[in-house]
Amino acid sequence: MTEETMTLEVTRYRPGHDREPRTESFTVPYRKDWVVLDALNHIKDRIDGTLSYRWSCRMGVCGSCGMMVNGVPKLTCAAFLRDYRPGPIRVGPLANFPVIRDLVIALDDFMEKLRRVKPWIIRAVEKPVADGEYLQTPAQLDAYKQFSMCINCMLCYAACPVYGLEPAFVGPAAIALAYRYNLDSRDEGYRLREPVLSEAVGVWECTFVGECSVVCPKGVDPAAAIQRSKLAGATDWLLSMIMPWGGRR
Amino acid sequence: MPGDDGYQHDLLVIGGGGAGLRAAIAAAEESNRLSIAVLSKVYPMRSHTVSAEGGTAAVMRENDSLDTHAKDTIFGSDFLADQDVVEVFVKEAPGEVIRLEHWGCPWSRDPDGRVSVRPFGGMTVNRTLYAADKTGFHMLHALFQTSLKYERITRYDEWFATSLLLEDGKVCGVTALNLHDGQMRPIVAKAVIMCTGGAGRIFPFTTNAAIKTGDGMALAYRAGVALKDMEFVQYHPTGLPGTGILITEAARGEGGHLKNKDGYRYLQDYGLGPPTDTPVHRKMELGPRDILSRCHIQEHQKGRTFDGPDGHYVHLDLRHLGEKLIDKNLPFVRELARNYVGIDPVHEPIPVRPVVHYMMGGISTDITGKTSLDGLYAAGEAACVSINGANRLGSNSLTELLVFGARAGRAAARHALERPTLRSNPLAQLASDERRRLDQRFLRADGREKIADIREEMQKAMESGCGIYRDRATMEGTCQTLRKLRERFAHISLADKDAIFNTELIAALELECTLDVAETVARSALAREESRGSHTRTDFPKRDDARFLKHSLAYRTPDGPRIEYLPATITRWPPEERKY
Numbered sequence: 142m143t144e145e146t147m148t149l150e151v152t153r154y155r156p157g158h159d160r161e162p163r164t165e166s167f168t169v170p171y172r173k174d175w176v177v178l179d180a181l182n183h184i185k186d187r188i189d190g191t192l193s194y195r196w197s198c199r200m201g202v203c204g205s206c207g208m209m210v211n212g213v214p215k216l217t218c219a220a221f222l223r224d225y226r227p228g229p230i231r232v233g234p235l236a237n238f239p240v241i242r243d244l245v246i247a248l249d250d251f252m253e254k255l256r257r258v259k260p261w262i263i264r265a266v267e268k269p270v271a272d273g274e275y276l277q278t279p280a281q282l283d284a285y286k287q288f289s290m291c292i293n294c295m296l297c298y299a300a301c302p303v304y305g306l307e308p309a310f311v312g313p314a315a316i317a318l319a320y321r322y323n324l325d326s327r328d329e330g331y332r333l334r335e336p337v338l339s340e341a342v343g344v345w346e347c348t349f350v351g352e353c354s355v356v357c358p359k360g361v362d363p364a365a366a367i368q369r370s371k372l373a374g375a376t377d378w379l380l381s382m383i384m385p386w387g388g389r390r
Numbered sequence: 391m392p393g394d395d396g397y398q399h400d401l402l403v404i405g406g407g408g409a410g411l412r413a414a415i416a417a418a419e420e421s422n423r424l425s426i427a428v429l430s431k432v433y434p435m436r437s438h439t440v441s442a443e444g445g446t447a448a449v450m451r452e453n454d455s456l457d458t459h460a461k462d463t464i465f466g467s468d469f470l471a472d473q474d475v476v477e478v479f480v481k482e483a484p485g486e487v488i489r490l491e492h493w494g495c496p497w498s499r500d501p502d503g504r505v506s507v508r509p510f511g512g513m514t515v516n517r518t519l520y521a522a523d524k525t526g527f528h529m530l531h532a533l534f535q536t537s538l539k540y541e542r543i544t545r546y547d548e549w550f551a552t553s554l555l556l557e558d559g560k561v562c563g564v565t566a567l568n569l570h571d572g573q574m575r576p577i578v579a580k581a582v583i584m585c586t587g588g589a590g591r592i593f594p595f596t597t598n599a600a601i602k603t604g605d606g607m608a609l610a611y612r613a614g615v616a617l618k619d620m621e622f623v624q625y626h627p628t629g630l631p632g633t634g635i636l637i638t639e640a641a642r643g644e645g646g647h648l649k650n651k652d653g654y655r656y657l658q659d660y661g662l663g664p665p666t667d668t669p670v671h672r673k674m675e676l677g678p679r680d681i682l683s684r685c686h687i688q689e690h691q692k693g694r695t696f697d698g699p700d701g702h703y704v705h706l707d708l709r710h711l712g713e714k715l716i717d718k719n720l721p722f723v724r725e726l727a728r729n730y731v732g733i734d735p736v737h738e739p740i741p742v743r744p745v746v747h748y749m750m751g752g753i754s755t756d757i758t759g760k761t762s763l764d765g766l767y768a769a770g771e772a773a774c775v776s777i778n779g780a781n782r783l784g785s786n787s788l789t790e791l792l793v794f795g796a797r798a799g800r801a802a803a804r805h806a807l808e809r810p811t812l813r814s815n816p817l818a819q820l821a822s823d824e825r826r827r828l829d830q831r832f833l834r835a836d837g838r839e840k841i842a843d844i845r846e847e848m849q850k851a852m853e854s855g856c857g858i859y860r861d862r863a864t865m866e867g868t869c870q871t872l873r874k875l876r877e878r879f880a881h882i883s884l885a886d887k888d889a890i891f892n893t894e895l896i897a898a899l900e901l902e903c904t905l906d907v908a909e910t911v912a913r914s915a916l917a918r919e920e921s922r923g924s925h926t927r928t929d930f931p932k933r934d935d936a937r938f939l940k941h942s943l944a945y946r947t948p949d950g951p952r953i954e955y956l957p958a959t960i961t962r963w964p965p966e967e968r969k970y
Binding site: 185 | 432433435436438441485488491492493494498499500501502503505524527528538539547599600601633635722726729840842884885886888889890891893894
């Protein structure tokens, strides 16, 4: 019996060698428990050591191995070959990002945006550690918990049509994180994050396509964060008209 | 990232996981005059801390005490932990977890708003804080996001440190390869802290991420620092067959049962009983990891485990916990079991088997995180400050990286403040020498050996000789294989000669590190002629305090590691038989 195989059509781009991205086909053994990442590792170890991509935990939590699989942003450690039979499977770098090489994209833009939304607890007065924890009820935890589950895998940016057209857009993951801290009962930094979110390329840019939430592997629902931030922003604006000293918080 | 004349800092942290970020923040808070850098081969939020699931231990409640936490830890370590270090550890743990709470970590909560605590293996009371079953993920992201506040913390993301720079016997930085442009640069620093994690990837079947290749351990070892207690490798009793993906001990803390192929809770046959419906601390499924992993193998030898395509396994049964509790406290377990073995734990038991999880050993440090090399510090899994001894208790490692990450950060900061400014000129020469070494070794070489072949043979040798049960003959075979693999590594051939994002070159550098680390594990294990904690010798089945109540220290020589010993520190808990 001949071994069952599958074909991967992998986007290659080697700066200095390729003027533009090209596609290379690789045939790998088919195993029903293999994910796309296993197939890439097989290629790298046994067929072509020059193939470059990122990976680490291979359990869907480090966020390294996001790629386009048949045109859809996926964590390749959670995309099973069996779901793409008989193939071929097209594997490419995440859309909307500059490509460094092969399947490796540049994250610099996101890393800069992450810092801009101030994703840390901001308080007027910090409680000394000796005084113990801030109390937070399970309900208060639940209010932001979903938005704290982001693994920064960048699938939402690859799916976002707005980010594709307007790279200055703060984007789904960073907005969801800002929103996560705004909702945290321990935080008082809403006012400081608000300018980033309300600028032209903040939440208002989003046309609510909702693709970000569809592709999110962790159920974070950044689209909801963006929409609710818009609502909060609008309420704020309204309140600032009626109560110029600031109605919220 | 700094400009061309940059690359000079007071303090450089290698590794951006929990320990590294905690160290960097501690240093930033120690003095606002310090320039601090974090260099990591991956973006910090990719670090393996992210995969920790179950929780982090600290004394938080009135029914608990520092002495109980210390005693549990020392008992769990099979008395090889340094007791003075454990006392500091348990004392500083509560402050560290509260500090992390203040930094936004979403700890799970009790109805009154206090942080919740759950039972964990080998612990006498509930003292493990948790964020559902993604504790490491939340801790890492809270630390990373908090670190962004500090403008004085510079990051070198996706840089690989290739060697420690030394001048007059003092550490003065590293040479590092920037993956993005392939350039080798000297990064000068008055103090360096190694927070590069463990080396589970020396084994074929591990919970550890691909990046866990012991790079920092190897760099320190090559610079003459001892690797301590390397023979102690922790097998976690519950990994998924095939992938080795971790199913957290919290699944048992919440009340999960381990059953053999007859549906029988077999741990009662190994002195861990009696079985009860609700979990009892330190009994049955809440026994320590080393003992539970051995029970699995013995159960297999009795023919009472399941056989599958990925080897023998038993069942971890959570069904009686109910969907609501599983979704609240173990949602990631459900997600992993569904995705990777097609099992919904609400309705079916999860197949599990022991899997390499953690290195108790590491870069030998003192209680402040300082190594024997002036200017070099270490913390986290990369280090061995000796709280874990021969077996670590679950949920102590996340606490360890906080307590000793912070300690190393402060100690290194003080060292950097006292040390005069370094001149980087002669170091630039060292970096170009290092570049030439790599070029000659990897990029121009015309060898025949493949990375994957050597890696697989190393992993196979480690599993056969340094697994759960060990004996002289197989370990000697492992040592010989590792020596031969070193020779073969000299003839390695790379297909990739590019400068930009050359992951094959990184894989070769990582393989070189794992070969160094694997050899220290095998040689230390061969030399320890007793059974203690995770180190079980079939030819020396008893603990031997007269000969081996000592830490092993592996020093590098051209012929392989030289093993020396250092007595363990005993303060208030004299060694006794370890029985649960």
